[in-house]
Amino acid sequence: MKEAAVNGTRLAWREAGTGEPLVLLHGFPFDSRLWEPQLRAVPPGWLAIAPDLRGFGRSELGAIAPSVEQHARDVLALLDLLGLGRAVIGGLSMGGYCALALHRIAPGRVRALVLCDTRAEPDSDEARRHRAVQAVTARERGVDDVVRPMLARLLTPVTLVERPGLAAGLEQMMRETRPDALIAALHALAARPDARPQLASIRVPVLVIGGELDEITPPVVLRELAAAIPGARLRLLPGAGHVSNLEAEAGFNTALHAFLAELCEPT
């Protein structure tokens, strides 16, 4: 794990491999450990960088309130610090919102996008109300009461029964989220803008990938996202729910590696 001062806070990140930069942004409420199966299997010629977004994991929340744009600016500052120009930017769910925000802010820094189990549209009124209730619950009763009910929507029923270690690890990661960071993230997620207007102008290669059984960003959402981005390809992973990179690790890595290999092919 590495750490540095970035945009007035302390940001921690994991790295694996060497070569062309691939940034992997975690979902909510996780941290860079979410990407362990991808960090263990970085293809030759690639440097994977998985930050703990501001407030999560070992990164401090800092004085600036988090937002998807602020997370994107933090990633850009981290790339600057590492002397890296353009990078492939990947993100799962909240990480995908941040990847799209980074493309909005600095399209020239994006070599390609990997959008995993995510969506471009903002929260519905109902989703915002639910987040407000979760924030009150976190403040009054603690993080556990917020994250415990989430597990059943993140993983498929089969994973919950047959892979208790994976489920326990994911639950533990969520439970370690600090209450102030959880509450700040809920506000940031509820306030995120509509990313749909930018989709038609994306000119870099895009892989949209997700679980066929994802309840939070179901296939219909992923199909719409891919259809709105010129030339984007879509990969749906059988047997996986919302954290498809964990539940369908092999299929996810195969699709990711094929996408990265194509980026390096001479045109």
Ligand code: MLT
């Ligand atoms: C995530 O996995 O990052 C969350 O489902 C995102 C969200 O709550 O919108």
